[in-house]
Amino acid sequence: MFRCVLTAAALVFFAGSALVHAQKQTIGAPPEASNMKLVGFNDLQARSAYQPTIHHQGDRWIAYIGHHGGTDDVPAPVNPMTGKAEPNGTSIVDVTDPAHPKYLRHLPGQEGKYESGGAQMVRVCDGKSLPKGDPNAVYMLRTFGSEAHEIWNVVDPANPVLITRIGGLKDTHKNWWECDTGIALLVSGAPDWRTRRMTQIYDLADPAHPQKIRDFGLPGQEPGSTGAVPTELHGPISTGPNGNRVYFGYGTNKGGILQIVDRDKLLNGPKEPTPDNLRYPEISRLPMSAFNGAHTTFPMLDMPVTEFADDKDGKTRDIVMIVDEAILNECGEARQMVWFADVTTETRPMMISSYTVPEASGQFCQRGGRFGSHSSNESMAPVYYKKMAFIAFFNAGVRALDIRDPYHPKEVGYFIPSITQATDKRCIPVEGGERCKVAIQTNNVETDDRGYIYIVDRANTGLHILELTGPARTVAGLPKN
Amino acid sequence: MRRAAAIAAAVALGVSGVGADQLVPQPAPASAGWRELAWPFPRDGWPAGRAFRCEGGGCDGTELYVRAKRGFCNCEGGVADDDEVDRVADLDLITPRFAARAPGEAVHVGGMRGRARAYDLAMADGARHTATGIALSRRCDLVVAAAQGRGDANAMRHAALVFLKTPEMKAWMMSALDGK
Numbered sequence: 305m306f307r308c309v310l311t312a313a314a315l316v317f318f319a320g321s322a323l324v325h326a327q328k329q330t331i332g333a334p335p336e337a338s339n340m341k342l343v344g345f346n347d348l349q350a351r352s353a354y355q356p357t358i359h360h361q362g363d364r365w366i367a368y369i370g371h372h373g374g375t376d377d378v379p380a381p382v383n384p385m386t387g388k389a390e391p392n393g394t395s396i397v398d399v400t401d402p403a404h405p406k407y408l409r410h411l412p413g414q415e416g417k418y419e420s421g422g423a424q425m426v427r428v429c430d431g432k433s434l435p436k437g438d439p440n441a442v443y444m445l446r447t448f449g450s451e452a453h454e455i456w457n458v459v460d461p462a463n464p465v466l467i468t469r470i471g472g473l474k475d476t477h478k479n480w481w482e483c484d485t486g487i488a489l490l491v492s493g494a495p496d497w498r499t500r501r502m503t504q505i506y507d508l509a510d511p512a513h514p515q516k517i518r519d520f521g522l523p524g525q526e527p528g529s530t531g532a533v534p535t536e537l538h539g540p541i542s543t544g545p546n547g548n549r550v551y552f553g554y555g556t557n558k559g560g561i562l563q564i565v566d567r568d569k570l571l572n573g574p575k576e577p578t579p580d581n582l583r584y585p586e587i588s589r590l591p592m593s594a595f596n597g598a599h600t601t602f603p604m605l606d607m608p609v610t611e612f613a614d615d616k617d618g619k620t621r622d623i624v625m626i627v628d629e630a631i632l633n634e635c636g637e638a639r640q641m642v643w644f645a646d647v648t649t650e651t652r653p654m655m656i657s658s659y660t661v662p663e664a665s666g667q668f669c670q671r672g673g674r675f676g677s678h679s680s681n682e683s684m685a686p687v688y689y690k691k692m693a694f695i696a697f698f699n700a701g702v703r704a705l706d707i708r709d710p711y712h713p714k715e716v717g718y719f720i721p722s723i724t725q726a727t728d729k730r731c732i733p734v735e736g737g738e739r740c741k742v743a744i745q746t747n748n749v750e751t752d753d754r755g756y757i758y759i760v761d762r763a764n765t766g767l768h769i770l771e772l773t774g775p776a777r778t779v780a781g782l783p784k785n
Numbered sequence: 786m787r788r789a790a791a792i793a794a795a796v797a798l799g800v801s802g803v804g805a806d807q808l809v810p811q812p813a814p815a816s817a818g819w820r821e822l823a824w825p826f827p828r829d830g831w832p833a834g835r836a837f838r839c840e841g842g843g844c845d846g847t848e849l850y851v852r853a854k855r856g857f858c859n860c861e862g863g864v865a866d867d868d869e870v871d872r873v874a875d876l877d878l879i880t881p882r883f884a885a886r887a888p889g890e891a892v893h894v895g896g897m898r899g900r901a902r903a904y905d906l907a908m909a910d911g912a913r914h915t916a917t918g919i920a921l922s923r924r925c926d927l928v929v930a931a932a933q934g935r936g937d938a939n940a941m942r943h944a945a946l947v948f949l950k951t952p953e954m955k956a957w958m959m960s961a962l963d964g965k
Binding site for chain 1: 830831860883
């Protein structure tokens with residue numbers, strides 16, 4: 305009897321310790337992981353990171369990583385390669401050997417802190433794939449803070465050369481660039497529009513000579529309109545001329561909208577931004593709950609669904625994965641998560657499933673910083689496309705989902721990096737001041753054609769290169785490692 | 786209980802009894818007071834705020850809706866321009882059909898800075914109302930207010946700002962911004 309009581313007491317003590325451990329990350333503790341493991345790491349000069357884009361460049365693999373602006377404590381971190389304080393911009397890292405990433409260059413961005421500076425977004429196209437590009441060039445399209453888009457020749461990634469600049473904007477964000485046509489959907493703040501972010505469409509087939517096609521947004525956002533202003537744009541993803549669709553995501557953590565647009569009508573329809581002309585290319589909208597926004601709208605069309613294999617109709621479905629963005633620290637808002645919409649009947653899109661990290665699995669509301677989704681990988685390379693999705697979930701790290709049945713997405717792995725000395729604090733207001741905690745803030749994720757997974761941290765922890773292990777590899781059809 | 790006390794306090798507050806709104810010089814009539822109402826709008830993305838109706842004085846009949854919106858992206862720049870006021874000030878809760886009457890003006894309440902702008906509203910029943918939209922920022926968060934009624938927009942703005950500057954309302958706004 306006495307032994308039973310002792311055992312029970314020990315169990316309670318152990319459970320209590322585990323709970324404390326789960327709630328607070330400590331420097332030096334190992335990462336938390338399931339079916340994912342760390343391959344390589346780079347600290348990215350302790351800069352807050354947003355979009356990573358991995359480009360196969362000749363016989364090398366280069367990671368281009370966009371950064372938010374600096375912090376109150378360190379507005380412009382020192383670049384150890386130059387010895388100078390530089391406003392956050394773009395990190396260029398050779399990841400050919402993912403176990404030993406080599407930092408090549410920091411390209412400074414706009415001065416400013418947090419979302420007011422830096423160079424958050426980056427996309428890369430080979431000159432030889434663009435219809436009028438220099439076949440010897442590799443072009444990097446990046447935002448320059450809130451004021452401009454820039455195109456650089458990064459054929460020598462350690463020595464980028466500025467090609468052109470599209471400026472005069474009040475904001476920028478998550479662009480899309482079709483490398484086979486040159487069509488770019490630039491998330492911009494045109495000065496006369498009533499919204500902070502809308503779409504400016506350019507033909508960047510010849511990056512040295514950008515050709516403006518049109519401005520686009522939701523009716524009510526255009527110059528001169530009155531009344532309620534619809535939710536601002538977050539970012540579009542195009543399926544190109546073959547798919548002939550653009551999926552626009554509006555909203556961040558509130559009032560989200562998935563808008564399905566006919567690409568041909570968008571590019572070739574009437575261009576004056578009148579309400580009728582803005583409505584013309586729209587096929588449908590899926591308004592989301594006021595509680596959730598649409599950061600990423602990732603299309604996965606013509607997916608076979610095993611459960612429906614014997615059905616006379618509807619064996620394959622067109623799916624759009626919608627990822628909300630959490631904004632507030634320590635669960636100060638409604639849960640931001642992942643939604644799957646069946647858009648097979650395009651004029652009647654419908655939510656079919658959702659996914660979130662169970663909060664209790666890590667006491668994430670108490671860890672500090674944001675908890676909730678932010679973004680997904682956007683690579684459509686065969687290695688993972690329509691099989692697995694990777695979701696950046698802030699203090700819950702990256703989550704690997706088996707999405708082969710999008711009606712029932714299943715988590716099959718995760719990786720939460722350890723914090724380091726560089727990891728920045730996250731604070732919430734309390735009576736007469738603020739209380740701060742330090743936790744990982746996995747912000748964005750991308751994959752390469754080899755199957756490596758790249759996650760970057762908003763709280764300055766850096767870049768982690770990961771691979772799948774165990775059953776998660778089987779889901780993707782990867783050989784055992 | 787706390788709500789009831791707040792209502793009583795609001796009713797008791799005559800706008801003449803508080804510090805004058807420095808940006809709008811005209812004095813408000815001494816008899817105006819604000820009575821708290823139930824929040825009149827359906828649930829949306831932000832938690833409900835507080836609603837008041839002005840009784841007496843130059844703002845008689847004006848309704849004022851105030852709430853915190855936490856998680857405003859423009860942490861550094863604050864309320865950047867009049868378009869920002871159009872977007873965030875909750876005028877769309879009153880009616881989707883509103884038009885600005887003129888460029889807005891910079892305003893402040895306590896340590897919060899922002900902008901206020903006057904509007905014409907086309908109400909669902911065909912009536913024409915006027916309104917003032919107010920957006921104030923504290924770092925990454927906002928307090929927004931919309932005052933609407935049949936009265937003069939300038940008097941409406943003045944009365945609303947004076948009321949928002951009362952100690953009770955400032956304390957409530959700070960508390961709401963702290964997520965309480």
